[in-house]
Amino acid sequence: MSDKVNRTRRWVLLGGAAAIATGFAIREYRLIPQDYAGGQLDVAEAYKQAQSGDILLVDIRTPREWQATGVGDGAHPLDMRREDFVQALERLTDGNPETPVALICARGVRSARLSNQLTVAGFTNIIDVPEGMLGSAAGPGWMRVGLPVKSYKEDT
Structure with missing residues (x-):
């Protein structure tokens, strides 16, 4: 027994x-980002280009994440889970699919996946920021580099 x-x-x-x-x-x-064949920027360059208006920087994280860390200065918070995400992005780009749009998330996983999806959806100039806000294998991230953030308010 x-x-x-x-x-x-x-x-x-x-x-x-x-x-x-x-x-x-x-x-x-x-936690492994998909390969993305399009452009990439490090966080310092993304910040610089967002400030100069060369790119539209979009923070695709959730409102809870924006509240916890703030939103990168120059970034537009747009929750990627929204059912109307593509339409909202089209509004931000004034309907121009060639507008350079850089996507940032926490660690570069969601931004890489969404970059691929938006390219398939017809956006022709999607740029990934693989470091993200919190850092990844691609680099230290927005917060650790010390780039400026703005507080997130629910009504933005």
């Missing part, structure tokens, strides 16, 4: 370990 109990325990432990490993693998996959 004890040999059978030991085998059962072993299978339960192996199953639990496999489930945990699978969970970590899925988490890591979700």
Whole structure:
């Protein structure tokens, strides 16, 4: 009986370990940005070009994230989860699909994925800011570099 109990325990432990490993693998996959063949900017250059009006910088994070860190100075907060995201972006670009639009998120994962989707949707000049606000493998990010942020107010 004890040999059978030991085998059962072993299978339960192996199953639990496999489930945990699978969970970590899925988490890591979700944190890996998709490849994006379009342009990229580091955060300092994105800030500089947003200030000069050379690009439209769009912070695609959520209102909760904007409240926690603020929005990069010169960036337009536009939650990528909005059902009318593409239409709202079209309004920001005055309907011009060639407008240079740089996307920034927290760590460059969502911005890379959305860059690909917007390119497929017909925007021809999407630029990814892969460092994001919080930093990633691409660099330290907006906050750590010390670029200016503005407070987010719900009605913006």
